[in-house]
Amino acid sequence: MRRRASRYALAVGFIAVPLLLAALGPLFAGPAGPRSVSFASGAGHWLGTDFSGRDVWRQVLLGGRSVVLVALAATGLAYLVAVPIGLTAALTRRTWLEETLMRPLDVLIAVPSLLLVLLVAATLTPGPAGLAVLVGLAAVPDAARVVHAAAAEISARPAVEALRMQGESWWRTAFGYVARCMRRTLAADAGIRLTGALYLVATAAFLGIGVQPDAADWAVMVDRNRTGLFLQPWAVVVPALLIAALSMGTNLLFDAALHTPAKAAMKGGRGWTRSRR
Numbered sequence: 277m278r279r280r281a282s283r284y285a286l287a288v289g290f291i292a293v294p295l296l297l298a299a300l301g302p303l304f305a306g307p308a309g310p311r312s313v314s315f316a317s318g319a320g321h322w323l324g325t326d327f328s329g330r331d332v333w334r335q336v337l338l339g340g341r342s343v344v345l346v347a348l349a350a351t352g353l354a355y356l357v358a359v360p361i362g363l364t365a366a367l368t369r370r371t372w373l374e375e376t377l378m379r380p381l382d383v384l385i386a387v388p389s390l391l392l393v394l395l396v397a398a399t400l401t402p403g404p405a406g407l408a409v410l411v412g413l414a415a416v417p418d419a420a421r422v423v424h425a426a427a428a429e430i431s432a433r434p435a436v437e438a439l440r441m442q443g444e445s446w447w448r449t450a451f452g453y454v455a456r457c458m459r460r461t462l463a464a465d466a467g468i469r470l471t472g473a474l475y476l477v478a479t480a481a482f483l484g485i486g487v488q489p490d491a492a493d494w495a496v497m498v499d500r501n502r503t504g505l506f507l508q509p510w511a512v513v514v515p516a517l518l519i520a521a522l523s524m525g526t527n528l529l530f531d532a533a534l535h536t537p538a539k540a541a542m543k544g545g546r547g548w549t550r551s552r553r
Contacts, residue, residue: 283532290525294518298340305337315504315511323510327500332511338492339515343481344522346408347473353412354419354469355462361416362423363450366431378424381417389414389476397485407486411476415469422465426458460534467530471523478519494519 311329312319323332365377384392392414396402402410430436431454439449455462481487481495488496494515501511 283528287525287528287532290521290528292525294340294522294525295344297337297518298344301337301340305334308334315501315508317508323514324508326497326508326511327504332497332508332514335492335497335511336494336514336518339494339497340518342404342487342491342493343474343477343495343519346404346411346477346486347470349405349408350411350415350473350477351466351470353409354415354473355466357413357416358419359423359455359462362420363427363454365420365424366427367436367446367450367454378420381420384417385421389472390479393476393480393485394483397480402486404486407477407480410486411473411480414476415473419465419469422461423458426461427454430454430457463530464534467527470526474519474523474526 309331312321312325312331314325314327314329316329317324321331321333323336326332326335361377361381365374368374389411393407393410396410400406427450436449436453439453444452477486478495478498481491481493482499484496484499487493497515498512498519501508505512
């Protein structure tokens with residue numbers, strides 16, 4: 277129990293600062309002051325100035341919300357599409373339907389997610405909302421395969437067949453039993469998926485997709501200020517560390533949540549079937 281608490285404490289320690297800055301930073305950023313010399317230190321600037329003479333601390337306060345919100349929205353959208361597809365393909369008794377749902381996703385898995393985003397961005401000019409949709413849809417093939425694999429194993433259990441014989445609806449069988457049994461798998465995958473979304477959103481912003489070149493965004497700050505890394509490193513180091521801490525903290529948090537005692541996990545898995553009896 278103490279070890280699990282320490283896991284949670286470590287995870288919260290990593291994600292607390294970036295999440296608080298993303299949520300509350302714009303409230304404390306204040307108005308933009310006069311611009312100073314590029315890549316300068318001191319003169320009232322805690323972390324110095326960036327490539328255009330703006331205060332780095334103010335840019336840090338303003339730059340987290342776009343990265344965090346887009347990554348969270350993309351992850352949620354990915355599962356909103358992937359879970360129904362994976363469950364339908366796993367529970368159907370029609371082979372043609374399973375093949376129709378899963379084979380196109382197998383083709384898309386072979387294409388790197390960043391390449392998909394770049395291909396679409398080459399013809400469109402997505403904003404933050406469009407970037408969230410692109411990143412979310414790019415994650416659907418992998419997420420759907422994970423859901424399908426986990427649900428296929430659960431759907432072969434006698435309990436599922438018993439539910440069908442009792443006349444339970446597809447919705448109740450799929451989401452009331454199968455999805456409930458695979459929640460640990462989904463939680464583990466969600467940590468990886470959110471980290472991948474953060475990476476993809478940050479990379480897209482680094483390449484200028486979905487944001488303006490001079491936008492207050494942590495990924496954009498890393499890109500635009502890297503030329504002055506050895507003159508004024510805080511303009512690059514601070515946003516890069518915040519993105520890394522958020523990614524590491526997310527994985528650690530899900531990892532800690534999944535480390536439950538074996539007896540509790542077995543009890544939770546039997547809870548629904550007991551209630552049906």
